[in-house]
Amino acid sequence: MAKFILARLMKAALILVCIAILNFLLIQAAPGDPAQVMAGEAGETDAVFLQQLRERFGLDQPLYVQLGRYLGTILQFDLGYSYRQQVPVADLIFERLPATLLLSLSAFVISLGLGTLAGVLASARQGRWQDSVISTIALIFYATPLFWLALMAVLLFSVQLGWLPAFGYETVGADHTGLRRMEDIAAHLVLPAMTLGLFFMAVYARMTRASMLEVSRLDFVKTAQAKGLRPALIQRRHVLRNALLPVVTLAGLQAGQLVGGAVLIETVFAWPGIGRLMFDALTQRDYNLLLGVFLVSAAMVLLFNLITDILYRLVDPRIRVTA
Amino acid sequence: MMEFWNRFRQNRGAVVGLLILLLIVVLAAAAPLLYPKSPWSMVQRPFLAPFAMDAFPLGTDPMGRDVASAVAHGARVSLLVGLVSTVVSMLIGVPIGAIAGYFGGRIDDALMRFTELFQTVPSFALAVVLVAIFQPSLYSIVIAIALVSWPPVARLLRSEVMALRSREFVEAAILSGQRARTIILRQILPNTLSAIIVMASMMVAAAILIESSLSFLGLGDPNVMSWGYVIGAGRTVIRQAWWVSFFPGLAILLTVLALNLIGEGLNDAMNPRLKRRGK
Numbered sequence: 001m002a003k004f005i006l007a008r009l010m011k012a013a014l015i016l017v018c019i020a021i022l023n024f025l026l027i028q029a030a031p032g033d034p035a036q037v038m039a040g041e042a043g044e045t046d047a048v049f050l051q052q053l054r055e056r057f058g059l060d061q062p063l064y065v066q067l068g069r070y071l072g073t074i075l076q077f078d079l080g081y082s083y084r085q086q087v088p089v090a091d092l093i094f095e096r097l098p099a100t101l102l103l104s105l106s107a108f109v110i111s112l113g114l115g116t117l118a119g120v121l122a123s124a125r126q127g128r129w130q131d132s133v134i135s136t137i138a139l140i141f142y143a144t145p146l147f148w149l150a151l152m153a154v155l156l157f158s159v160q161l162g163w164l165p166a167f168g169y170e171t172v173g174a175d176h177t178g179l180r181r182m183e184d185i186a187a188h189l190v191l192p193a194m195t196l197g198l199f200f201m202a203v204y205a206r207m208t209r210a211s212m213l214e215v216s217r218l219d220f221v222k223t224a225q226a227k228g229l230r231p232a233l234i235q236r237r238h239v240l241r242n243a244l245l246p247v248v249t250l251a252g253l254q255a256g257q258l259v260g261g262a263v264l265i266e267t268v269f270a271w272p273g274i275g276r277l278m279f280d281a282l283t284q285r286d287y288n289l290l291l292g293v294f295l296v297s298a299a300m301v302l303l304f305n306l307i308t309d310i311l312y313r314l315v316d317p318r319i320r321v322t323a
Numbered sequence: 324m325m326e327f328w329n330r331f332r333q334n335r336g337a338v339v340g341l342l343i344l345l346l347i348v349v350l351a352a353a354a355p356l357l358y359p360k361s362p363w364s365m366v367q368r369p370f371l372a373p374f375a376m377d378a379f380p381l382g383t384d385p386m387g388r389d390v391a392s393a394v395a396h397g398a399r400v401s402l403l404v405g406l407v408s409t410v411v412s413m414l415i416g417v418p419i420g421a422i423a424g425y426f427g428g429r430i431d432d433a434l435m436r437f438t439e440l441f442q443t444v445p446s447f448a449l450a451v452v453l454v455a456i457f458q459p460s461l462y463s464i465v466i467a468i469a470l471v472s473w474p475p476v477a478r479l480l481r482s483e484v485m486a487l488r489s490r491e492f493v494e495a496a497i498l499s500g501q502r503a504r505t506i507i508l509r510q511i512l513p514n515t516l517s518a519i520i521v522m523a524s525m526m527v528a529a530a531i532l533i534e535s536s537l538s539f540l541g542l543g544d545p546n547v548m549s550w551g552y553v554i555g556a557g558r559t560v561i562r563q564a565w566w567v568s569f570f571p572g573l574a575i576l577l578t579v580l581a582l583n584l585i586g587e588g589l590n591d592a593m594n595p596r597l598k599r600r601g602k
Binding site for chain 2 (some may be wrong): 018019029140142145146148152159256257264282283287291293
């Protein structure tokens with residue numbers, strides 16, 4: 001097991017380096033010469049000053065030297081400087097990270113919980129009206145643009161019904177503390193987490209249904225039936241356990257999608273996470289910040305994949321994944 | 324072909340999907356005739372509610388632009404981007420998957436690692452970064468969507484080709500001295516066509532979703548009207564004018580739903596054995 005985890009870690013590190021190189025190349029391709037941007041900030045534009053800046057920041061060095069330097073700075077959690085916001089990029093990101101983690105993890109739990117439940121229900125009532133209702137709902141949510149669903153949720157639950165706050169992380173100026181503050185944040189979390197979760201709920205429901213039906217046809221289920229076990233017990237103990245395996249794999253793969261979804265959801269709900277930060281970077285054309293957020297979110301997804309990989313191995317001893 | 328159509332027809336959802344898609348294609352084709360004026364031009368007072376005037380059934384946006392015209396013109400962009408980016412990602416994914424599956428060994432290893440790398444990167448975030456850096460245009464959007472969508476194609480092709488590789492007709496072709504390229508193109512790829520078609524219909528749907536999300540974030544081509552752009556423009560006025568965001572979103576939902584239904588129908592019709600087993 002230790003060997004397996006080590007091999008997985010090595011692989012993840014390698015992928016991270018590749019992504020960092022990609023990031024470096026994208027920074028090179030980004031419009032605007034960094035020296036000119038800095039010179040603009042300083043209010044100086046003459047050629048000598050530009051040359052000085054280039055030498056000072058190594059921008060006159062060959063590309064591979066710059067790449068080495070870039071990888072070195074990343075290792076020290078230095079993601080460059082945001083010239084628009086006058087703060088190091090890493091500071092901005094780490095300040096926003098908790099909000100994104102709260103949102104994505106809540107959405108993940110909602111989608112996985114409700115999704116598998118709906119999938120199990122649909123497969124148990126295969127071909128009957130319950131199955132049709134669940135499958136149709138899943139099909140519709142699967143086709144709904146996430147940002148539009150979010151807007152419609154605001155319209156219905158905040159504007160029309162007035163049940164939930166429409167945007168933000170907590171009530172501005174309320175200065176709640178302790179339990180009251182947590183309640184306030186939870187109320188703000190409901191709509192973003194539900195809309196982000198609903199799309200993935202549809203994915204998990206479809207997957208679980210198909211997987212349950214597939215496993216139900218296997219021989220060991222017939223054996224269990226022949227032994228005279230109660231159908232509910234067979235479903236729970238034998239079918240569900242095996243059917244959940246592909247769902248776990250999918251859950252790991254979906255982590256990347258969840259990050260993309262967070263950009264849209266945080267934009268609609270003004271949720272102060274790194275997704276919203278990405279949107280701000282876009283509107284302000286702050287490429288350092290944009291690519292910093294991209295790198296951190298890629299690293300997050302990688303970490304999440306690593307965790308699901310290890311979980312998968314724990315859940316299913318049959319799998320001996322060679323890294 | 325007739326037999327195929329009969330099987331496809333039995334899937335009620337797929338027929339509904341086909342009808343919806345036909346409607347949207349007609350709308351897209353007829354947009355310049357129905358709304359000859361540019362969808363960007365101001366035609367009425369801003370915030371005109373839907374159904375208030377017969378000439379503007381879907382109302383107007385905060386700039387006095389006709390929402391119905393935007394929906395019609397937006398259909399062209401969505402379908403175009405969906406279709407072209409799917410073709411481009413096929414052009415990347417099919418050769419990679421076919422080569423990996425046919426040759427196996429180290430080539431397979433290297434290509435699959437490469438594919439995995441692209442699959443681990445959060446795809447929508449990558450698309451956002453690519454379009455932002457290479458400036459929003461139809462080209463950059465299509466390329467960005469293709470670059471983040473090809474890995475599943477490569478994986479599908481690889482497994483299909485690996486299965487076909489050991490079949491007798493392929494071995495016969497190898498023994499008869501045909502070159503690898505000829506075998507892959509003439510013997511193997513035609514047999515993967517049904518899998519490719521099913522996947523393509525689902526990919527067009529996914530591409531339309533990505534395109535609309537990009538335009539919603541302000542990364543659409545500034546010269547063409549798209550559904551995502553209109554929803555984004557309506558975002559800040561959602562309290563006063565729900566219709567600006569509502570109708571284009573409904574159009575996206577229907578188009579994507581139709582394509583997914585068609586994909587499922589094609590899948591059932593092309594693999595009738597799977598369908599029977601499922602029942």
